[in-house]
Amino acid sequence: MRIRVISSLIVLGSLIVATAALAAAPIKIGALFAVTGPASFLGEPERNSAKMVVDEINAAGGVKGHKLELVVYDTSGDATKAVQLATRLIKDDKVLAIIGPSTTGESMAVIPVAEKDHIPLISCSAGIKITEPVKRWVFKTAQNDTLAVGRIYQQLQKQRVRRVSILTVSDGFGSSGREQLKAQAARFGITVVSDDTYGPKDTDMTAQLTRIRGIKPDAIICWGTNPGPAVIARNARQLGLKIPLYMSHGVSSRKFIELAGDAAEGIRIPSGKVLVAGLLPKSDPQKKSLMTFVKDYQRHYHAEGDHFAGHAWDAVMLLKGAIERGGNSAATIRDQLEKTRQFHGIGGTFTYSAHDHAGLGKDAFVLVEVKGRDWVIVK
Amino acid sequence: MQFDQLLQYTLSGLSTGAIYALIGIGFSIIYNATGIINFAQGEFVMLGGMLTLFFLETLKLPLWAAIPCAVAASTAAGMLFERLAIRPLRRPTPINLVIITIGGSILIRGLAMLLWGKDTHSIPSFSGDDPIAVGGATILPQHLWIMGITLLIVAANKFYFYHTISGKAMRACSYNRRAAGLVGIDVRRMVLFSFIISSAMGSVAGIIVAPLTMTAYDVGVMLGLKGFCAAIIGGMSSGGATVVGGLLLGVLESLGAGLISSGYKDAIAFIVLLLILFVRPQGLFGKAQSERV
Numbered sequence: 001m002r003i004r005v006i007s008s009l010i011v012l013g014s015l016i017v018a019t020a021a022l023a024a025a026p027i028k029i030g031a032l033f034a035v036t037g038p039a040s041f042l043g044e045p046e047r048n049s050a051k052m053v054v055d056e057i058n059a060a061g062g063v064k065g066h067k068l069e070l071v072v073y074d075t076s077g078d079a080t081k082a083v084q085l086a087t088r089l090i091k092d093d094k095v096l097a098i099i100g101p102s103t104t105g106e107s108m109a110v111i112p113v114a115e116k117d118h119i120p121l122i123s124c125s126a127g128i129k130i131t132e133p134v135k136r137w138v139f140k141t142a143q144n145d146t147l148a149v150g151r152i153y154q155q156l157q158k159q160r161v162r163r164v165s166i167l168t169v170s171d172g173f174g175s176s177g178r179e180q181l182k183a184q185a186a187r188f189g190i191t192v193v194s195d196d197t198y199g200p201k202d203t204d205m206t207a208q209l210t211r212i213r214g215i216k217p218d219a220i221i222c223w224g225t226n227p228g229p230a231v232i233a234r235n236a237r238q239l240g241l242k243i244p245l246y247m248s249h250g251v252s253s254r255k256f257i258e259l260a261g262d263a264a265e266g267i268r269i270p271s272g273k274v275l276v277a278g279l280l281p282k283s284d285p286q287k288k289s290l291m292t293f294v295k296d297y298q299r300h301y302h303a304e305g306d307h308f309a310g311h312a313w314d315a316v317m318l319l320k321g322a323i324e325r326g327g328n329s330a331a332t333i334r335d336q337l338e339k340t341r342q343f344h345g346i347g348g349t350f351t352y353s354a355h356d357h358a359g360l361g362k363d364a365f366v367l368v369e370v371k372g373r374d375w376v377i378v379k
Numbered sequence: 380m381q382f383d384q385l386l387q388y389t390l391s392g393l394s395t396g397a398i399y400a401l402i403g404i405g406f407s408i409i410y411n412a413t414g415i416i417n418f419a420q421g422e423f424v425m426l427g428g429m430l431t432l433f434f435l436e437t438l439k440l441p442l443w444a445a446i447p448c449a450v451a452a453s454t455a456a457g458m459l460f461e462r463l464a465i466r467p468l469r470r471p472t473p474i475n476l477v478i479i480t481i482g483g484s485i486l487i488r489g490l491a492m493l494l495w496g497k498d499t500h501s502i503p504s505f506s507g508d509d510p511i512a513v514g515g516a517t518i519l520p521q522h523l524w525i526m527g528i529t530l531l532i533v534a535a536n537k538f539y540f541y542h543t544i545s546g547k548a549m550r551a552c553s554y555n556r557r558a559a560g561l562v563g564i565d566v567r568r569m570v571l572f573s574f575i576i577s578s579a580m581g582s583v584a585g586i587i588v589a590p591l592t593m594t595a596y597d598v599g600v601m602l603g604l605k606g607f608c609a610a611i612i613g614g615m616s617s618g619g620a621t622v623v624g625g626l627l628l629g630v631l632e633s634l635g636a637g638l639i640s641s642g643y644k645d646a647i648a649f650i651v652l653l654l655i656l657f658v659r660p661q662g663l664f665g666k667a668q669s670e671r672v
Contacts, residue, residue, distance in 0.1 A: 040497050170642065196641040201601040203592030206391040207636035207644075210384050227499040227593045234591070238510045238519050239387070259501045259593055262508065 024062075026069040027328075029054070029319060030089030032100035032110065033124075033312070037076035041225065042102040045309035046124055047072055049293075050099060052300050053316045063323045068316075075101055079109035086110045090117045096330050099315040100124050102308075104172060111138055120334040122318060124311035127176065131357040139337055139357045141314040141347050143272060143307075143364045148249045149180040151270035151365040153188040155378070156219060156246075165194040165217040165243075167208055167232065169224035174200075177223030177248055193217050198228060206235045213241060225250035230259035237263035244268070249365070253306045257373055268378060270365040272307035274346050275375050285344045289317075293346050310346030317345060383515020388637040389630055390513060394522040396629020397529040400622040401584040402606025404536065405577035407617040410610070411553035412573035415476040419460065419484035421603020422491075423578040426453040427585025428594030429491055432500050442503060450582050456487070457578020461571050484599070491596040504590040525587050532580060533622055539576075540617065549573060608652045614662015624663065627651075 031050050034043035054070040062068060071093045075082040082101045089095045090113070097120040101107050104127030111130070114121035114137045123130050123140040130140050156164065166181050168174035174197065185192050194215050196208040209232070212220060220243050222232050229251045236245055245267050247256075252271035257264045273280060277290035293313055297305030305313075318340055319333065327333035340359065343350040348364030367378040402424055409417040430452050434445035464483050468475060505524050510517040539546040551559040552569045560566050584602075585594065592598070609628050613621030628648055635647040655663065 044497075167641075196636075198641055199601075199645055201598070202644070203588065203598075203602075204391055204395050204633075207388055207633040208641045210387040210391075211637050211641075214381060214384050227595070230499075230501070231592060234508075237508070238517055240510060240517060255498070259499060261501065 024065040026067040028069045028095045030095035030098040031072040034077035034102040035074040039077040039103045042308045046312035049309035050312040079106045082106040086113045122315040141311045145180045148270040157188045161218040163193045163217045164219045165212045167196045167222045170197045171200050205232045219244045221246045223248045233260040233263040264370040268369045271368045274307050314345035387516035388633045392630030392633030396626035399605045399609040400625025403609030403621040405581045406610040407615045408577045409573045410615050418480040421599030422484045422487040423581030424585035425599035427582030428589035453582035454579040457574045461574035499595040501593045502589040614665035620664045
């Protein structure tokens with residue numbers, strides 16, 4: 001009798017195991033984000049939106065019956081840690097693809113790992129070096145600085161502006177912007193007449209602006225992330241500067257207006273479309289993705305989903321697309337990623353190819369301006 | 380070089396310098412009473428700004444009520460810091476104490492980050508944002524507040540240290556702790572007092588700059604360092620010399636950024652710091668101390 005009970009239990013148990021194995025195994029995806037540390041303004045929203053979109057995909061039944069399983073590690077913005085965690089994701093967690101890291105420095109450090117172990121990596125950082133030259137296993141979702149600079153210069157050229165002063169922050173983001181601003185100027189018939197910098201923790205930039213006022217440029221371009229540009233906006237107002245002020249996509253959020261207050265009026269920036277999702281015409285191909293993303297993010301986190309959060313959203317959705325089209329191993333997912341065509345995401349419309357693993361065109365950026373304490377699209 | 384440009388650099392420098400001075404005096408008061416450099420001084424500056432924000436936004440107090448509450452709360456934090464971290468130390472060698480203050484600053488910053496998050500916040504100006512023209516240059520009403528409050532605090536300090544019993548007792552401690560103890564001054568109480576005064580001053584500095592520079596959990600680091608430079612230039616005096624040190628530093632930074640290159644702004648502050656430490660370790664205005672044997 002007892003033996004029968006035990007053996008039937010064994011049979012029952014093995015049945016349960018068998019059915020669990022039959023219901024498709026989950027697909028493991030790794031994620032490396034700088035959730036803490038100096039780049040946490042990137043990593044935190046990225047982690048939030050990656051978790052959000054994976055939960056939603058699973059709630060809707062997964063991808064082709066497979067649930068997604070997201071393994072997130074915090075790199076705290078440290079390249080060495082990012083490499084260790086990437087190895088751990090590949091060797092211990094046996095993930096099929098990795099999303100992140102958040103910063104260009106970490107991405108560059110992790111690339112050799114992904115290349116060696118043949119794991120597709122979708123970086124969420126902007127540096128142009130990540131996908132140029134093209135690396136077989138590496139893709140990215142964040143818009144290149146080149147595109148942002150190009151968008152500003154295109155506008156300046158249209159307004160026949162010739163002389164610009166640049167004021168950039170002395171960190172990775174600022175120096176990359178500074179390089180691009182100087183490199184592309186000539187192509188648009190623009191001369192950079194002065195080149196100033198400020199420290200990421202500086203609290204007063206009137207000295208730099210006074211100098212620029214003396215030079216009398218036609219426009220000022222400031223490249224940095226909060227709070228520096230907000231201080232600059234306030235300083236410019238204090239000095240009564242009448243020169244048009246352009247800033248980077250690094251301040252593309254409502255937070256900037258909140259910090260700069262009235263001084264933000266009239267400032268123009270190139271921005272991902274997510275900032276003005278509600279204002280886009282219905283004909284815009286990204287409108288549907290953008291509205292879904294903004295509403296979901298608001299519902300889950302009671303915060304504004306910014307374009308950083310969008311990078312991770314795009315990465316997960318691109319993977320989903322690749323798996324739907326038949327990717328079921330690291331190699332096939334990579335091949336299918338490369339075949340992505342016209343995916344309307346948050347950062348723009350992605351079309352990857354063997355020669356282009358960044359996938360975005362000029363239409364990824366719109367030029368927006370602060371009017372009445374809100375962002376509006378510059379026509 | 381146009382005159383109004385020069386004037387603008389100087390005015391900007393003076394108003395930034397006033398803040399450095401206020402933070403610098405906080406350093407010197409504690410140094411004089413205890414012989415230690417309190418590297419957590421910058422965190423009280425941060426606490427001033429962040430607590431004001433907390434009282435304004437979370438407790439919905441008006442600005443005039445939020446400011447004293449914030450000063451009181453940061454002063455309490457300074458007291459707590461002295462009681463929990465400085466006083467219990469069994470063998471208070473200067474190096475131990477300095478390391479404790481560094482640890483304390485990391486702890487305070489971490490707690491602030493956990494409590495209030497990593498975002499930068501702005502605080503409304505005390506009296507509007509309309510620039511005031513001075514010659515060809517412009518300043519904001521907030522700059523006047525900064526300079527005025529700094530002057531007031533320096534004057535109050537002077538009065539306290541030279542015309543009150545406890546102020547005189549504190550000066551006695553700074554000259555010779557043991558002798559002060561022998562004549563009946565409670566040295567440990569004076570140490571507590573010094574922490575109270577300097578944390579209150581630090582928080583006031585943090586509050587009056589916050590409308591201009593905005594505030595976040597990590598603003599204390601750089602401001603603290605600059606304040607430290609000011610104190611070194613002033614030879615760790617808790618009066619006029621440190622004020623001059625702070626103003627000098629602010630003006631040098633601003634002139635350096637304007638006339639030479641903005642890339643060297645912070646370098647200028649630290650080069651000045653190193654030069655003073657090498658050439659005149661007693662401060663720009665101090666007399667060299669002679670050791671009596």
